[in-house]
Structure formats: C-alpha cells, structure tokens
Amino acid sequence: MKELIFNVEGMMCGGCENRVQNALKTIDGVKEVKADHVSGTVTVTLNKEVDKSIIKEKIEDIGYEIKE
Ligand SMILES: [Cu+2]
Numbered sequence: 055m056k057e058l059i060f061n062v063e064g065m066m067c068g069g070c071e072n073r074v075q076n077a078l079k080t081i082d083g084v085k086e087v088k089a090d091h092v093s094g095t096v097t098v099t100l101n102k103e104v105d106k107s108i109i110k111e112k113i114e115d116i117g118y119e120i121k122e
Pocket residue numbers: 065066067068069070071
C-alpha cells in the first residue's frame with residue numbers, strides 16, 4: 055500500500071475536506087483519502103499505481119491549489 059501526501063492550499067473547513075476526499079475517491083486506485091484543512095495536507099492511500107499528476111489535476115479541478 056502506497057501513501058502520498060500533498061500540500062494543498064485553500065481548504066478552509068470540514069466542507070472543503072469532504073469535497074477533496076469525495077473527488078479523489080472517484081479516482082481508480084485511490085483507496086482512502088484524509089484531508090486536513092488545519093495542516094493543509096491531503097493524505098492519499100493507493101491500492102494500485104496512480105500517477106501523481108492525476109491526483110493533482112483533480113484537486114485543482116475543484117478549486118484548490120497544490121503547493122510543491
Ligand atoms: Cu471549506
């Protein structure tokens with residue numbers, strides 16, 4: 055099981071966390087998502103290989119910024 059951690063800007067509340075979590079869970083290969091607006095991190099657990107760029111794109115599609 056592989057875990058990826060993203061630094062995400064723009065999450066302000068639990069609603070934002072849910073939006074990010076629900077959006078990322080639609081990606082094939084994403085098993086679990088934990089978004090935390092306080093630390094500004096999104097932890098993604100994969101059950102197969104998923105390109106990082108697919109996850110980044112999805113986060114940006116719904117209006118949040120990835121901080122490298
Ligand atoms: Cu919010």
